[in-house]
Amino acid sequence: MRSGLAGAWKPGTAKPVPQAVAVEDLNDETSFTIHASVQKQRHQLSVYKQRDNLLYLVENHGTTIVVAETGSGKTTQIPQLLVEAGWAEGGRTIACTQPRQIAAQTIAARVAEEMRVTLGTKVGYSVRFDEVATRGVTQIKYMTDGVLLREMMSDPLLSSYSVIMVDEAHERSIATDILLGLLKKIIKRRPDLRIVVASATMDIKAFHDFFDTSREKLQNSIHRESVPNRSPAVLSVEGRTHSVLIHYCDKPVQDYVRTAVSTTIAIHKIEGPGDILVFLTGQDDVNAAVQMISEEAEKLPRALVALPLYAGLPASDQELVMRPSLSGRRKVVLATNIAETSVTLPGIVYVIDSGFSKQKFYNPITNVEALVAAPISQASADQRAGRAGRERPGKCFRLYTEDAHAAMRPERLPEIQKGNLLSTILQLKALGIDNVMQFDWLAPPPAELMVRALELLFALGVMDGHAKLTSPLGHQVSELPLDPMSAKMLLTAAQTGCQKEGLTIAAVLTVQTIWASGRERKEMDEARAQFAVAEGDMISYLNVFEGYLHVKNRNQWCYENCVNYHALAKVAKVRSQLSTLLQQLGGPRQQQHDGDVKLVAKAVTAGFFPNAARLEAEGGNTYRSLRGNQELFIHPSSVLFRASPKWVVFQSIIFLERHYMWNVTAINPAWLTELAPHFYQLKG
DNA sequence: TTGTGGTGT
Numbered sequence: 001m002r003s004g005l006a007g008a009w010k011p012g013t014a015k016p017v018p019q020a021v022a023v024e025d026l027n028d029e030t031s032f033t034i035h036a037s038v039q040k041q042r043h044q045l046s047v048y049k050q051r052d053n054l055l056y057l058v059e060n061h062g063t064t065i066v067v068a069e070t071g072s073g074k075t076t077q078i079p080q081l082l083v084e085a086g087w088a089e090g091g092r093t094i095a096c097t098q099p100r101q102i103a104a105q106t107i108a109a110r111v112a113e114e115m116r117v118t119l120g121t122k123v124g125y126s127v128r129f130d131e132v133a134t135r136g137v138t139q140i141k142y143m144t145d146g147v148l149l150r151e152m153m154s155d156p157l158l159s160s161y162s163v164i165m166v167d168e169a170h171e172r173s174i175a176t177d178i179l180l181g182l183l184k185k186i187i188k189r190r191p192d193l194r195i196v197v198a199s200a201t202m203d204i205k206a207f208h209d210f211f212d213t214s215r216e217k218l219q220n221s222i223h224r225e226s227v228p229n230r231s232p233a234v235l236s237v238e239g240r241t242h243s244v245l246i247h248y249c250d251k252p253v254q255d256y257v258r259t260a261v262s263t264t265i266a267i268h269k270i271e272g273p274g275d276i277l278v279f280l281t282g283q284d285d286v287n288a289a290v291q292m293i294s295e296e297a298e299k300l301p302r303a304l305v306a307l308p309l310y311a312g313l314p315a316s317d318q319e320l321v322m323r324p325s326l327s328g329r330r331k332v333v334l335a336t337n338i339a340e341t342s343v344t345l346p347g348i349v350y351v352i353d354s355g356f357s358k359q360k361f362y363n364p365i366t367n368v369e370a371l372v373a374a375p376i377s378q379a380s381a382d383q384r385a386g387r388a389g390r391e392r393p394g395k396c397f398r399l400y401t402e403d404a405h406a407a408m409r410p411e412r413l414p415e416i417q418k419g420n421l422l423s424t425i426l427q428l429k430a431l432g433i434d435n436v437m438q439f440d441w442l443a444p445p446p447a448e449l450m451v452r453a454l455e456l457l458f459a460l461g462v463m464d465g466h467a468k469l470t471s472p473l474g475h476q477v478s479e480l481p482l483d484p485m486s487a488k489m490l491l492t493a494a495q496t497g498c499q500k501e502g503l504t505i506a507a508v509l510t511v512q513t514i515w516a517s518g519r520e521r522k523e524m525d526e527a528r529a530q531f532a533v534a535e536g537d538m539i540s541y542l543n544v545f546e547g548y549l550h551v552k553n554r555n556q557w558c559y560e561n562c563v564n565y566h567a568l569a570k571v572a573k574v575r576s577q578l579s580t581l582l583q584q585l586g587g588p589r590q591q592q593h594d595g596d597v598k599l600v601a602k603a604v605t606a607g608f609f610p611n612a613a614r615l616e617a618e619g620g621n622t623y624r625s626l627r628g629n630q631e632l633f634i635h636p637s638s639v640l641f642r643a644s645p646k647w648v649v650f651q652s653i654i655f656l657e658r659h660y661m662w663n664v665t666a667i668n669p670a671w672l673t674e675l676a677p678h679f680y681q682l683k684g
Numbered sequence: 685t686t687g688t689g690g691t692g693t
Contacts (some may be wrong), residue, residue, distance in 0.1 A: 039688055072690095098693080099691060100690095100691065100692085101691090101692080127692090127693095128692070144691090144692065144693080145692080146691090146692045146693045147692090147693070149692095149693075150693055171691085173691065173692075174692080175691090175692065175693080264688080281689070282687070282688080282689065283687095283689095310688090310690095311688085311689080311690065311691095312688060330689090334687080336689055336690080337689045337690050338689080338690065340689095340690085341690075341691090342690065342691075357690085358688090358689035358690090359689065359690095360689075371688075371689065373689085415690095415691080423693090425691090434691055480693090481692085481693035482693090512687095512688055513687085513688070517687095517688080521686070524686090525686095542685090577693090621685085633685080634685095635685090635686070636685045636686045637686055637687075641685075641686090654687065654688090657685095657688080658685090659689085660685095661688085662687085666693070
């Protein structure tokens with residue numbers, strides 16, 4: 001480095017391109033060993049085809065389980081090669097799962113173009129609300145991991161598929177983790193099923209060992225004949241990334257937002273052309289940094305344009321960062337984690353990595369979910385650095401010391417170990433996994449998270465004393481794409497003649513908030529007050545949705561009423577899907593009690609009774625949770641903030657300076673003992 | 685007395 005940055009930064013080290021097998025080392029029918037540390041035996045593999053400097057291998061006997069560490073192109077090409085190998089014949093389909101909808105859709109479109117076929121014929125995709133595929137015709141189907149998981153509920157052996165390729169396995173989404181566990185289970189009954197696990201992580205041992213059942217075979221002589229040898233083949237394919245020079249700070253950084261700003265300015269002054277990507281933790285950090293850089297940039301001779309990027313940003317603002325910068329101008333994008341995997345920006349040559357991201361932590365004892373800025377993993381740090389080397393060699397400035405980097409956990413924590421497991425456990429039950437504690441997890445969630453989930457499912461009445469789904473409630477709840485408390489609320493509402501209201505509330509609770517962001521607080525309070533009713537937030541949403549439905553220009557109406565148009569559009573979509581599912585579950589039900597909000601509030605209580613709280617003293621604003629006796633407050637944005645009703649139920653708790661209840665409904669305490677006598681008893 | 689890292693059915 002030249003002067004300016006040199007003082008603060010340790011000399012950089014060039015990050016090597018990931019270890020890969022050189023293409024020229026391999027010939028047809030060559031027997032070879034890759035990743036010697038992982039492989040205990042050699043695999044007979046045949047080179048199937050070579051294209052674009054990428055290599056694809058297919059094991060030439062038995063079931064193929066390829067754990068592939070691959071570069072760009074594998075997602076589009078491996079499935080095509082499998083089709084050419086004849087694995088999609090006889091009406092069978094090759095499935096390729098992705099953790100994100102947008103990836104499934106765009107990759108499918110690209111492959112259809114490469115194969116010169118119409119999307120939806122030989123190549124298709126399936127994501128929620130949008131399936132473009134033809135049964136019996138589609139040979140390659142790109143789909144979200146969640147869609148395949150849902151399909152397993154009606155077809156547990158995935159009988160229409162010949163190959164399942166689980167892509168981006170290193171991201172460890174909840175659906176992918178469950179899928180891998182279930183696949184390992186079903187290959188015992190489907191010896192013809194091929195599985196390809198594609199992961200970008202350097203540490204592929206976890207996936208390899210997970211599918212390596214050769215040891216189990218020795219241990220279990222009863223199954224010796226029926227279980228084929230399944231030591232997975234490991235395939236490593238070179239990714240086409242450029243080297244990225246990595247710099248560390250020589251001492252810990254006090255304020256990573258300020259340091260990110262000063263480093264940006266220094267890069268702009270000293271370094272050659274190329275845009276800058278800065279990883280920060282949240283909206284506040286991003287907006288503060290944008291402001292600071294914009295002020296600094298005014299004093300500089302060469303133009304530097306600062307742009308924010310986070311998921312909550314309106315779509316039009318997100319498009320701004322995708323545009324190439326004008327000549328002579330340098331662009332700096334201040335982003336959250338969204339730029340790590342979900343959004344790929346063109347033109348980035350410099351990356352500044354704060355070393356932090358916001359992560360969700362759930363405390364099963366207090367039932368509190370908190371979002372806190374925490375150090376990232378080494379894998380995430382690599383991923384962030386790699387964003388600088390997509391088009392040409394780049395540089396990455398880490399706002400932490402080399403020692404701090406060494407202290408980071410190597411891999412990111414799987415999502416399944418962090419969150420509330422209610423839906424996950426229920427889904428496994430519905431898939432016939434009776435003993436979830438003994439499920440073959442790729443990484444088991446903490447036992448206390450599982451126990452807590454099982455207790456709550458029992459309390460809700462969806463699971464019986466033998467840990468089996470109840471009938472019909474347990475099965476119905478598992479069929480609905482909702483968290484179990486919302487699902488029970490909806491089913492109760494449908495039973496008691498207020499299905500319409502139940503559908504709206506359940507749909508609204510699937511979005512983070514229906515309110516617009518970035519407005520003045522006073523304006524927001526006034527807008528909310530127009531829809532507010534004494535029963536609370538959830539019932540007030542009914543008024544918002546009614547208003548939205550009955551105007552011509554919804555976009556304008558949303559703007560005028562401080563409502564998020566995109567959120568309500570999604571609510572409408574989810575609501576109609578739920579309505580269809582409800583009909584399939586129990587036939588059409590009569591809407592008997594139009595507008596009886598007491599009945600609706602009672603249905604809300606039937607679902608959310610485990611989250612009940614009581615006002616501590618008349619005239620005060622402190623609540624205590626009935627379960628856990630925790631001090632709680634109504635969130636100031638709630639329509640009940642000033643009303644302080646004596647008894648409430650809530651959707652969730654947010655931890656800020658205090659513990660706040662979110663989405664609050666006022667209830668009659670008699671409902672608690674009536675609806676959940678096993679959970680609440682009257683005192684004295 | 686005022687929030688939202690990122691996904692998904």
